[in-house]
Amino acid sequence: EVQLVESGGGLVKPGGSLRLSCAASGFTFINAWMSWVRQAPGKGLEWVGRIKSKTDGGTTDYAVPLKGRFFISRDDSKNTLYLQVNSLKTEDTAVYYCTIEWVGDIFNWFDPWGQGTLVTVSS
Amino acid sequence: DIQMTQSPSSLSASVGDRVTIACRAGQSIGSYLNWYQQKPGKAPKLLMYGASTLQSGVPSRFSGSGSGTDFTLTISSLQPEDFATYYCQQSYSNPWTFGQGTKVEIK
Numbered sequence: 001e002v003q004l005v006e007s008g009g010g011l012v013k014p015g016g017s018l019r020l021s022c023a024a025s026g027f028t029f030i031n032a033w034m035s036w037v038r039q040a041p042g043k044g045l046e047w048v049g050r051i052k053s054k055t056d057g058g059t060t061d062y063a064v065p066l067k068g069r070f071f072i073s074r075d076d077s078k079n080t081l082y083l084q085v086n087s088l089k090t091e092d093t094a095v096y097y098c099t100i101e102w103v104g105d106i107f108n109w110f111d112p113w114g115q116g117t118l119v120t121v122s123s
Numbered sequence: 124d125i126q127m128t129q130s131p132s133s134l135s136a137s138v139g140d141r142v143t144i145a146c147r148a149g150q151s152i153g154s155y156l157n158w159y160q161q162k163p164g165k166a167p168k169l170l171m172y173g174a175s176t177l178q179s180g181v182p183s184r185f186s187g188s189g190s191g192t193d194f195t196l197t198i199s200s201l202q203p204e205d206f207a208t209y210y211c212q213q214s215y216s217n218p219w220t221f222g223q224g225t226k227v228e229i230k
Contacts (some may be wrong), residue, residue: 045159045167045210045221063218066124097166107173108214109157112167
């Protein structure tokens with residue numbers, strides 16, 4: 001069974017930093033493209049960014065407004081995805097989900113999703 | 124970025140009703156459109172990809188249609204477990220973008 005388990009969320013002051021983790025199991029993580037998606041309280045879904053598999057270059061892409069503060073990395077030896085968030089702002093308060101980005105012959109989609117980890121930015 | 128707009132933002136319906144949710148893209152995206160269902164306090168779940176291909180395990184009462192800029196998610200006969208928020212998402216051009224969501228509530 002595919003499992004994605006996020007951790008690392010919590011309360012942080014504006015300007016602070018946090019590293020979120022996503023522990024993956026039940027699939028071949030080294031071959032997977034992985035994304036982070038966030039959801040502010042009571043709001044919709046916002047794609048944060050993704051990292052490709054190393055065989056596909058291991059490159060990262062980010063939502064434009066988040067570039068420069070958000071950094072995605074992976075440790076394939078630990079089957080773990082990371083999201084480093086710096087210079088946190090109150091508007092970064094959200095549940096952060098990790099998800100597998102499936103790359104089909106034609107289409108891409110997100111499935112499944114972890115349960116999410118809540119990041120609260122407040123003084 | 125490609126803007127995705129869903130309508131309505133919310134709707135009230137009864138068990139057994141036929142429900143239709145619309146999603147419009149800011150530019151043509153072919154059939155690069157996915158649908159997700161999210162229940163309160165839970166992670167989103169993939170319903171459909173490629174505008175009309177049902178994900179394995181998703182009941183056949185869900186269907187999707189459309190291409191270009193206009194898409195539709197239809198639930199043929201609403202069941203109690205279908206009350207949730209539904210999101211469309213374009214996979215045509217990175218950065219991936221989502222619609223704002225449509226909340227389906229019990230009438």
